[in-house]
Amino acid sequence: MFGRVQQRAGKDWLPTPVRALAQVLIRLKAGDQAVAETFGSLAWAKGASDGERGILDGNVEGFKKHDQVWKDFEIQATGAVVYAGLENDFSIPRAREILCKIQTNAFNRLDPDAGMTGIYLDPVLAMANHSCMPSAFVSFDQRNAVLRAWRDIKEGDEITICYVDVTLPNKAARQEALKLYHFECRCPRCKDDLDVYQACQIDPALPLNSLSIQPDLEKLRNPPIDRSKVSKEQLDAIYEAWKTLPTTEGRSEAEHMKIARKRWEICKPLVEARMWAIEPLTTTIMQLAVCWQLSFKMVVYALPLLCFVSTECDPFKVVTPFLPWRIKGIVTIVQMLALTAELTASGALARRCDHEGLVGTLATADQVTMCEGLLRLVMKQGGDSNTGGWHVLKQAKAMLEDIEKLPGRETETAMLRVWEKDPEDPEASAFFHDQVIKPITTLASLAPEILEDKLGSKK
Numbered sequence: 254m255f256g257r258v259q260q261r262a263g264k265d266w267l268p269t270p271v272r273a274l275a276q277v278l279i280r281l282k283a284g285d286q287a288v289a290e291t292f293g294s295l296a297w298a299k300g301a302s303d304g305e306r307g308i309l310d311g312n313v314e315g316f317k318k319h320d321q322v323w324k325d326f327e328i329q330a331t332g333a334v335v336y337a338g339l340e341n342d343f344s345i346p347r348a349r350e351i352l353c354k355i356q357t358n359a360f361n362r363l364d365p366d367a368g369m370t371g372i373y374l375d376p377v378l379a380m381a382n383h384s385c386m387p388s389a390f391v392s393f394d395q396r397n398a399v400l401r402a403w404r405d406i407k408e409g410d411e412i413t414i415c416y417v418d419v420t421l422p423n424k425a426a427r428q429e430a431l432k433l434y435h436f437e438c439r440c441p442r443c444k445d446d447l448d449v450y451q452a453c454q455i456d457p458a459l460p461l462n463s464l465s466i467q468p469d470l471e472k473l474r475n476p477p478i479d480r481s482k483v484s485k486e487q488l489d490a491i492y493e494a495w496k497t498l499p500t501t502e503g504r505s506e507a508e509h510m511k512i513a514r515k516r517w518e519i520c521k522p523l524v525e526a527r528m529w530a531i532e533p534l535t536t537t538i539m540q541l542a543v544c545w546q547l548s549f550k551m552v553v554y555a556l557p558l559l560c561f562v563s564t565e566c567d568p569f570k571v572v573t574p575f576l577p578w579r580i581k582g583i584v585t586i587v588q589m590l591a592l593t594a595e596l597t598a599s600g601a602l603a604r605r606c607d608h609e610g611l612v613g614t615l616a617t618a619d620q621v622t623m624c625e626g627l628l629r630l631v632m633k634q635g636g637d638s639n640t641g642g643w644h645v646l647k648q649a650k651a652m653l654e655d656i657e658k659l660p661g662r663e664t665e666t667a668m669l670r671v672w673e674k675d676p677e678d679p680e681a682s683a684f685f686h687d688q689v690i691k692p693i694t695t696l697a698s699l700a701p702e703i704l705e706d707k708l709g710s711k712k
């Protein structure tokens with residue numbers, strides 16, 4: 254098939270849906286029973302009106318209403334049939350219906366590391382309906398999909414998942430992303446158009462954060478924000494204005510800073526309302542942190558920003574602490590702490606950073622214990638959601654093993670091991686709080702001032 258594409262189109266690749274459709278057709282022709290039960294029998298796919306239609310729903314009537322999409326599907330169906338050499342086996346309209354089934358039921362394999370990396374279809378997982386406040390989520394571990402509870406699920410409760418990026422900023426953005434599923438979401442978040450703070454407050458997963466990098470449940474229940482400073486209309490206007498600015502990908506640090514200052518200016522009302530978890534403010538901060546991580550001059554400043562995003566933004570946006578995004582955020586903090594620990598030990602920290610509060614906090618914190626505590630948290634949160642292949646967890650495990658080999662840390666390691674076994678143990682819990690959570694919270698608290706200093710109008 255790829256040989257034909259190369260010959261006819263001079264390309265060595267095919268769009269993902271075309272490849273997926275071709276795979277279904279080839280399997281059908283080869284007599285694969287499971288594929289026939291899922292997508293429709295061979296007779297049906299050939300055009301017979303009395304053939305079995307398969308268990309998957311394709312929303313064909315819904316797709317037909319979108320002229321352009323319907324035409325694109327025809328081109329894609331033709332491409333799959335022709336390039337697979339199956340012109341004499343399948344009718345294009347039926348191939349197009351199978352494509353509708355694929356589009357309706359396949360997961361975009363959205364990877365926290367690599368972004369979009371193809372699609373995944375499993376007929377059982379495909380039965381889960383959507384909610385923007387789901388009870389479960391699917392994450393990918395190499396070629397496996399893992400369905401995991403987002404919160405406690407009682408027997409008889411519906412298992413729902415979020416079909417789109419759960420961190421999309423508002424109802425309009427989620428509805429747009431859901432367009433091709435042909436339904437209007439009526440979940441509690443959409444019904445009352447709740448923002449992330451309001452949605453977090455009513456999310457049954459909120460208490461799970463007692464074992465997280467943001468264990469202050471009171472803060473999650475009553476966030477210290479001032480909603481009166483920014484209206485709903487303003488929120489939308491900020492998001493729209495932000496989108497008109499150039500993106501920061503692939504830019505030099507100087508160019509990124511220029512754009513970040515404009516973004517900061519646009520986000521001012523959100524900053525004043527301390528609504529850090531509302532987009533586009535979180536992304537502004539996170540992208541700046543990523544830029545600073547690669548900068549010789551600013552690398553130390555990336556640390557408080559990352560702590561800030563992990564404690565003041567992510568828990569509101571993604572309420573469940575063991576979602577890959579949140580775990581990855583913690584591992585990134587550990588990587589940064591490994592660097593600042595080295596700078597602190599060699600005495601180079603003060604030369605690389607002129608922020609007294611930041612230098613002082615790092616000088617008094619036991620950064621290795623912070624790393625070890627965070628890594629044990631990651632292993633606890635991430636360990637059983639995963640079949641073992643996610644490289645972020647492998648990395649965390651390797652870092653933890655390295656720390657365990659360091660001499661003279663027996664007391665700290667012993668205490669953290671007690672915590673890992675029983676986070677409620679009073680002594681171990683107090684140790685974890687003092688040595689890990691407290692310094693992270695202090696580092697995070699420096700971020701607003703650093704951001705204003707580097708991005709504010711006086712610059």
Ligand SMILES: C[S@@+](CC[C@H](N)C(=O)[O-])C[C@H]1O[C@@H](n2cnc3c(N)ncnc32)[C@H](O)[C@@H]1O
Pocket residue numbers: 308309310312357358359379380381382383384433434435436437438439
């Ligand atoms: C992957 S399928 C889910 C399984 C489907 N309900 C079934 O019985 O085959 C996706 C389709 O289910 C329907 N659906 C999913 N979530 C929904 C929701 N929250 N409200 C209404 N319809 C929904 C939509 O038609 C959507 O295109």
